[in-house]
Amino acid sequence: MTQERASEEKPYRRLETQSLLQQIAFRHGLEAMEASENGNLAWVTSGFPVEIPIAMNLGVVYPEQAGAIVGAQKIGPEVCGYAEDLGYSQDLCSYARASIGSTEKPEKVPMGSLPTPQILLACNNICGTVLRWYDAISEMTGAPVFLLDTPPLEKVQLPHNQEYVRRGVERLIEFIGSHFNRTLEEERIREVAELSSRATKLWIRALEACKNKPSPLNCADRFLTMAPVVSSRGTEHCAEFYESFVEEVEDRVRNGIGAIRDEKIRLLWDNIPPWHTLKFFNILASRGVVFPADTYTHAWTGNMVGTDTSSIIDEVVGVYSKVYLNMGLDAKVDKMCQLIEDYDLDGFVMFSVRSCKRYSLGQLVSKELVTERTGVPGVVIEGDMVDSRVYNAAQIETRVDALLEMLM
Amino acid sequence: MGVGIDVGSTTTKGVLLDSSGNIVAKSLMLTGASAAQAVEKIIQNISSSANINLNGVPMISTGYGRARVEQAEKSVTEITCHSVGVHHINPAIRLLIDVGGQDAKAIRIGSSGKPEDFELNDKCSAGTGRFLEVMARVLDVSLNELGPLALQSKKPCSISSTCTVFAESEVIGHIGAGESAADIAAGVHVSMVSKIAALSKRVGVREPVCVTGGVALNPAFRHYLSIQLGVELWIPEEPQLTGALGAAVLAIQERGDRS
Numbered sequence: 001m002t003q004e005r006a007s008e009e010k011p012y013r014r015l016e017t018q019s020l021l022q023q024i025a026f027r028h029g030l031e032a033m034e035a036s037e038n039g040n041l042a043w044v045t046s047g048f049p050v051e052i053p054i055a056m057n058l059g060v061v062y063p064e065q066a067g068a069i070v071g072a073q074k075i076g077p078e079v080c081g082y083a084e085d086l087g088y089s090q091d092l093c094s095y096a097r098a099s100i101g102s103t104e105k106p107e108k109v110p111m112g113s114l115p116t117p118q119i120l121l122a123c124n125n126i127c128g129t130v131l132r133w134y135d136a137i138s139e140m141t142g143a144p145v146f147l148l149d150t151p152p153l154e155k156v157q158l159p160h161n162q163e164y165v166r167r168g169v170e171r172l173i174e175f176i177g178s179h180f181n182r183t184l185e186e187e188r189i190r191e192v193a194e195l196s197s198r199a200t201k202l203w204i205r206a207l208e209a210c211k212n213k214p215s216p217l218n219c220a221d222r223f224l225t226m227a228p229v230v231s232s233r234g235t236e237h238c239a240e241f242y243e244s245f246v247e248e249v250e251d252r253v254r255n256g257i258g259a260i261r262d263e264k265i266r267l268l269w270d271n272i273p274p275w276h277t278l279k280f281f282n283i284l285a286s287r288g289v290v291f292p293a294d295t296y297t298h299a300w301t302g303n304m305v306g307t308d309t310s311s312i313i314d315e316v317v318g319v320y321s322k323v324y325l326n327m328g329l330d331a332k333v334d335k336m337c338q339l340i341e342d343y344d345l346d347g348f349v350m351f352s353v354r355s356c357k358r359y360s361l362g363q364l365v366s367k368e369l370v371t372e373r374t375g376v377p378g379v380v381i382e383g384d385m386v387d388s389r390v391y392n393a394a395q396i397e398t399r400v401d402a403l404l405e406m407l408m
Numbered sequence: 409m410g411v412g413i414d415v416g417s418t419t420t421k422g423v424l425l426d427s428s429g430n431i432v433a434k435s436l437m438l439t440g441a442s443a444a445q446a447v448e449k450i451i452q453n454i455s456s457s458a459n460i461n462l463n464g465v466p467m468i469s470t471g472y473g474r475a476r477v478e479q480a481e482k483s484v485t486e487i488t489c490h491s492v493g494v495h496h497i498n499p500a501i502r503l504l505i506d507v508g509g510q511d512a513k514a515i516r517i518g519s520s521g522k523p524e525d526f527e528l529n530d531k532c533s534a535g536t537g538r539f540l541e542v543m544a545r546v547l548d549v550s551l552n553e554l555g556p557l558a559l560q561s562k563k564p565c566s567i568s569s570t571c572t573v574f575a576e577s578e579v580i581g582h583i584g585a586g587e588s589a590a591d592i593a594a595g596v597h598v599s600m601v602s603k604i605a606a607l608s609k610r611v612g613v614r615e616p617v618c619v620t621g622g623v624a625l626n627p628a629f630r631h632y633l634s635i636q637l638g639v640e641l642w643i644p645e646e647p648q649l650t651g652a653l654g655a656a657v658l659a660i661q662e663r664g665d666r667s
Contacts, residue, residue: 364610377525394472399528402487406523 035059036115067095071275202242214258215292264288412655415473418509493654495521507623535603558628565595
């Protein structure tokens, strides 16, 4: 009762499944350590077709997720600084800097450094920096890099593009196979693809539940609960987590319980969040502002079902090439407009992430286009996901407050 | 009645309005190192000049130091306050360009007086009053003399850099090359105006256009901005007070809504 009363005072409600999330993260960390000790660990980029290494029985970890943890622990400037000491520019992606910095000085980054990799798997569907970043990690650790090249698309994937990426996925299977002396078993890839789809479908169900008023989830809830679908899709425990999660979310909807206590304004969030200042969302929650949708967590909604290895590879090619960051500005503007309409949002906040050029480029133009098409106002704020040195809270507050004043 | 207090990076302003919307008292002073002290002094000034005890009079604060005004019932951003303040004096205005000591804003004002869209300069002082302050110091003239000096120029120097620090070294280079102070001063204004014009175009140049903030007092800034935007500019009689004025208008409205 005492606990309940304490939480009643907060403007937002904590998810019960958050404790489950901590267990999963802990388990994931132990499994990664074990895989590394057994010589089976792959580091992968967030948009990589992780189903393939998982089906080939490799352990996987995500340096971007480790970067988010560095950010959340508020040690971003320090850890990025270790990479800067090596000569890397402050303009380089702060996920890359955090990753290089924590590989350089793992003893200084207990929660954000990853076990030693045996292989580095990069896919450039999310940005081109990943290749150079993984090259740097390769130099530091001796692990070889595999690049899955996904050329940008415009609206549809043409046959020659599809064929090229398909050949890349086949080469990936050969690369892992020869490096670890193993083959891809059809039964296993089917199982993994099915588990991946199960988790993704549940994740989509949770995201779509936010169309309800009040929204059962706020931005910070989704940024935390997205972790398994990013890092462990294709595993049994990931799918199980989302079953419990969806149950809680849908229970909130049935009972009219919102993520925040007094929902007045519904906004869209664009881009990666400032991991060092997630309280941004809670401060706004106290003023009745909820974010029922964002472009970031909606990026993990590709769904693949196939009957055999060949058809699953085709699905992999399509899903991972059609990530909207790989499809140009129009695709992103379409996505934002669609979310504003589907989730009945009053406005939008675009976070211009200083070190993520791929996500942030074109935001000023997109802002105009989105307002023109949807009629709702938006604001661009500037900062960084990990490096809090470029986050000016006073400037951000003035811009967001002005947007809210326009809406009230 | 209502009071508006605008705590800016360079100056703090206060306005007292009567219920018919007329200015009863106003005050302006340098913010200095303590925003709280400046606010206290401004409130005293208004109170004594109007000969009114301000206890119980609704007050709204704005500006970068808006949260520091303990006496205010509420704080509202300078974006909304400038918009409301300008609309109060000239409801026709559709684009407001406000250039203060540390930021520059372009605001599209809707027919109700509320902002419809806005853009602010980012973490850079190149398009702000601070830029002119730095350049006046380099040219060894006072800030008030800088604009008139620039207007004497027939051939402004080119200042290519948009960064205050690099532009300063460029200006020093021009001095070394024997360029006239007037041409350099004009170049400084042209460079600054190009940043503000770009900001304004992002919001959309809809006439009539108004300029406020301390920089609006500078005749060379107005001259070159008008040329770059290709429009006539309307300047209120006291362009530094519109934020405080808007806050005072909102203070009266707020009290009216509640009673």
